[in-house]
């Protein structure tokens with residue numbers, strides 16, 4: 001298991017059990033590492049969550065980002081059409097933030 005898997009599992013284990021089951025069968029995670037320009041996803045029938053790890057400053061932000069992206073999926077916000085960095089203020093973002101916080105993930109100590 002890689003260090004990245006450990007970080008991902010920490011988030012999974014904090015999510016409600018029904019959500020864990022759903023994520024396991026329906027979602028693929030792609031964690032880009034230092035020096036990765038991109039990943040080849042190919043064809044998939046799963047919802048894809050891609051995290052550009054080198055842009056994430058610390059572990060708390062990593063965990064929060066995973067939970068936030070999972071929240072988008074659970075809330076039915078659709079397949080990836082755009083990245084969060086260019087759509088930070090819309091309603092979907094506020095809802096995903098709220099659900100991530102409900103699961104116990106926050107950006108503040």
Ligand SMILES: [Zn+2]
Nearest residue numbers: 068084093096
């Ligand atoms: Zn978002």
